[in-house]
Amino acid sequence: MITLNEGQYAAVTAPDGPALVLAGAGSGKTRVIIERLAWLVGERGVNPRHLLALTFTNKAADEMRRRLALRLGVDRVSAWLGTFHAFGLFLLRREIDRLGRSKSFTVFDDRDQLSLMKRLVKDLPSTCAAVSPREALTWISHLKQRADEPLAGEAGDDAEKTFRLLWARYHEALDRISAVDFDDLLVLLVRLLKEHPDVQEKYQRRYRHILVDEYQDTNHAQYLIAKLLSRGHGNLFVVGDEDQSIYSWRGADINNILDFARDFPDALVYRLEQNYRSTKPILEAANAVVSHNRNRLGKKLWAAADAGEAVRFFLAGDGEEEAHFVVADLVKQRFAPKQVAVLFRTNAQSRLLEEALRKKGIHYIVVGGIKFYGRKEIKDIVCYLRLLVNPADDESLRRVLNVPPRGIGGASFERIEAYATMRGLPLFQVLREIETDDTLAMRARNAAAAFVRLVDDLALEAKTSALAPLTESLIERIGYRGYVEKSDEKDFRIEIIDEFVSSCAQYDVAEGKGLQEFLQDLALVSDTDDYDPEQPAVTLMTCHSAKGLEFDYVYLVGLEEGLLPLVRDYDYDADVEEERRLCYVAMTRARKGLTLSAARSRVLYGRTEERRVSRFVEEAGTAVSPCADRGRAPAKKKAPEAASADPAKMKTGTRVRHAKFGPGTVMYTKGSGDKLKARIRFQTGRTALLMVKQAPLEILEG
DNA sequence: GAGCGAAACGAGGAT
DNA sequence: CGTTTCGCTC
Numbered sequence: 001m002i003t004l005n006e007g008q009y010a011a012v013t014a015p016d017g018p019a020l021v022l023a024g025a026g027s028g029k030t031r032v033i034i035e036r037l038a039w040l041v042g043e044r045g046v047n048p049r050h051l052l053a054l055t056f057t058n059k060a061a062d063e064m065r066r067r068l069a070l071r072l073g074v075d076r077v078s079a080w081l082g083t084f085h086a087f088g089l090f091l092l093r094r095e096i097d098r099l100g101r102s103k104s105f106t107v108f109d110d111r112d113q114l115s116l117m118k119r120l121v122k123d124l125p126s127t128c129a130a131v132s133p134r135e136a137l138t139w140i141s142h143l144k145q146r147a148d149e150p151l152a153g154e155a156g157d158d159a160e161k162t163f164r165l166l167w168a169r170y171h172e173a174l175d176r177i178s179a180v181d182f183d184d185l186l187v188l189l190v191r192l193l194k195e196h197p198d199v200q201e202k203y204q205r206r207y208r209h210i211l212v213d214e215y216q217d218t219n220h221a222q223y224l225i226a227k228l229l230s231r232g233h234g235n236l237f238v239v240g241d242e243d244q245s246i247y248s249w250r251g252a253d254i255n256n257i258l259d260f261a262r263d264f265p266d267a268l269v270y271r272l273e274q275n276y277r278s279t280k281p282i283l284e285a286a287n288a289v290v291s292h293n294r295n296r297l298g299k300k301l302w303a304a305a306d307a308g309e310a311v312r313f314f315l316a317g318d319g320e321e322e323a324h325f326v327v328a329d330l331v332k333q334r335f336a337p338k339q340v341a342v343l344f345r346t347n348a349q350s351r352l353l354e355e356a357l358r359k360k361g362i363h364y365i366v367v368g369g370i371k372f373y374g375r376k377e378i379k380d381i382v383c384y385l386r387l388l389v390n391p392a393d394d395e396s397l398r399r400v401l402n403v404p405p406r407g408i409g410g411a412s413f414e415r416i417e418a419y420a421t422m423r424g425l426p427l428f429q430v431l432r433e434i435e436t437d438d439t440l441a442m443r444a445r446n447a448a449a450a451f452v453r454l455v456d457d458l459a460l461e462a463k464t465s466a467l468a469p470l471t472e473s474l475i476e477r478i479g480y481r482g483y484v485e486k487s488d489e490k491d492f493r494i495e496i497i498d499e500f501v502s503s504c505a506q507y508d509v510a511e512g513k514g515l516q517e518f519l520q521d522l523a524l525v526s527d528t529d530d531y532d533p534e535q536p537a538v539t540l541m542t543c544h545s546a547k548g549l550e551f552d553y554v555y556l557v558g559l560e561e562g563l564l565p566l567v568r569d570y571d572y573d574a575d576v577e578e579e580r581r582l583c584y585v586a587m588t589r590a591r592k593g594l595t596l597s598a599a600r601s602r603v604l605y606g607r608t609e610e611r612r613v614s615r616f617v618e619e620a621g622t623a624v625s626p627c628a629d630r631g632r633a634p635a636k637k638k639a640p641e642a643a644s645a646d647p648a649k650m651k652t653g654t655r656v657r658h659a660k661f662g663p664g665t666v667m668y669t670k671g672s673g674d675k676l677k678a679r680i681r682f683q684t685g686r687t688a689l690l691m692v693k694q695a696p697l698e699i700l701e702g
Numbered sequence: 703g704a705g706c707g708a709a710a711c712g713a714g715g716a717t
Numbered sequence: 718c719g720t721t722t723c724g725c726t727c
Binding site for chain 2: 056057058083084085086109110182185246247249250345346347348368371402405407408409410411412441443444523524526527528542543544545566568582604605
């Protein structure tokens with residue numbers, strides 16, 4: 001283990017072979033990668049085409065590209081810099097036919113996945129356990145990412161059986177329209193490299209040096225990709241910080257970084273512990289919090305700068321008061337808006353802050369939240385465009401067949417669908433033949449025929465036309481603007497449509513790629529990509545989105561038990577260590593000033609709830625001082641809970657009583673022993689997944 | 703089948 | 718509280 005300080009990047013970057021750089025927050029992590037790339041090109045004379053640098057966001061890749069070009073003094077860098085998912089898409093476009101799949105494939109984004117899964121859950125036989133579409137997608141995603149492990153033979157509990165059934169149906173639906181989802185972009189790439197040694201060798205030769213940023217957030221499939229590509233030359237250079245691993249819910253495996261040295265025995269391991277970003281008080285507070293974690297390699301960051309204002313804590317009466325305090329404070333302190341970020345755990349918290357800022361006439365931007373490309377208007381248009389490329393895309397057709405309304409309602413659609421299922425045909429094929437079907441209403445028949453003509457015409461136009469004019473003529477022909485104009489917020493929605501057309505025009509100019517590539521790329525665009533920190537506005541975003549960014553002044557709001565750390569319903573299984581890391585990430589975004597806040601009560605789902613101050617505030621210790629003229633509320637003791645029920649007696653159908661929710665019935669259980677969880681449907685109609693050992697439950701006899 | 707108001711349902715984080 | 722679905726009427 002080699003610990004390095006200022007100006008010693010060169011030592012890190014020189015050797016060949018596997019290397020891990022453990023770089024604390026604000027220690028110049030990106031700089032290490034830039035220096036390494038520059039050294040390889042400048043000193044070793046490596047052709048940039050042989051370099052592959054993988055990141056987690058487009059934003060990080062763009063930043064890297066910009067800085068490397070600057071460092072090398074060139075206009076354009078020909079190294080491959082981008083996200084894992086973009087790299088997967090890039091290689092699959094070239095090689096997916098080796099897996100016996102069509103080269104023209106659709107990329108599903110999370111909304112596509114969700115709407116498909118919603119339908120599949122709805123169509124489930126009534127004997128299946130009740131699961132939510134989200135749960136199912138998460139379950140499938142986690143299992144898929146394991147990539148190389150065979151399926152466990154036995155089916156497990158009721159919920160798992162349902163998940164497996166949904167998995168099969170989900171992939172049937174995807175295969176039918178040759179679509180791939182986010183995980184497939186990685187998993188199919190792993191398969192390609194594993195099953196086709198010639199392909200693996202080709203890309204090993206092409207990419208002589210592989211660099212991975214944010215290594216702590218890699219999942220198993222990403223780990224395999226890095227490993228498979230670097231086998232042979234061993235030049236795998238990864239940079240990360242185990243204290244900033246905040247994506248386990250997305251499948252990230254912190255063990256990839258914790259076990260790197262064991263996994264690559266000849267690896268060199270470096271530490272960067274000097275922080276150039278934050279003042280001493282901020283760093284002390286953040287260190288104090290994260291030092292409560294046990295599962296870490298252990299680093300002690302120290303500040304380059306000695307002086308600095310103390311970290312403050314403000315306790316508000318409720319959420320409104322908290323938001324008001326933040327806004328009044330940043331005005332009082334005369335911070336320039338672009339110096340300030342307000343960070344929160346959940347997107348729902350942004351509303352109060354937006355209102356408070358609007359009231360004072362302060363400019364702000366919300367990063368994340370409802371994504372531009374996720375808007376209904378854009379999804380509608382995109383689904384039409386997909387249909388032009390692939391008329392057999394039933395999923396897209398389902399969405400747009402009656403948008404705007406053209407007289408094909410639920411009843412007609414069900415008839416068409418039943419017919420398609422019976423004959424095993426795509427829906428569009430059935431629509432083509434519909435004129436001969438006299439069981440359908442004349443209105444629906446005519447509408448369907450017009451729809452077929454529309455798609456055919458535009459598909460023809462797509463062959464010769466550029467993207468923007470094509471999209472414009474689509475919008476024209478379906479009368480989409482007129483349709484939107486009849487609704488609320490019409491100006492805003494028209495603006496979104498116009499913005500989409502202009503983004504098509506930009507793509508026409510910049511990429512010179514076709515409609516299909518455009519549609520595939522769209523799925524990978526994220527909202528943080530075009531975030532511009534130079535705008536004269538206060539930045540509002542989640543702690544997750546803030547990773548990799550820095551601000552002069554940071555307000556971290558909602559430091560309450562249940563919110564940060566977040567605990568969902570009665571799911572006591574929450575991973576507090578990851579929440580602590582998230583808190584650490586948020587705190588270390590601040591350069592000069594950090595203010596923490598919480599509220600004594602907060603409105604949730606329209607109901608007011610009492611809150612307790614987060615344990616993280618206390619853990620930050622003496623580095624944090626209460627805000628002037630407001631005392632800190634006495635930390636209330638947690639109310640004693642009713643004795644918990646015996647997990648062994650929990651079976652499907654067991655009648656129970658919950659201290660808060662009242663009587664209910666166990667729908668299914670999962671896990672075992674003390675970790676047994678039960679999904680319970682209460683008489684009130686709501687269901688909850690409870691840790692039996694900890695929830696205030698009693699078993700009712702009979 | 704479309705359109706509207708009422709009721710039910712639902713929000714963790716996001717490539 | 719905000720959004721989606723339901724169910725009734727035209």
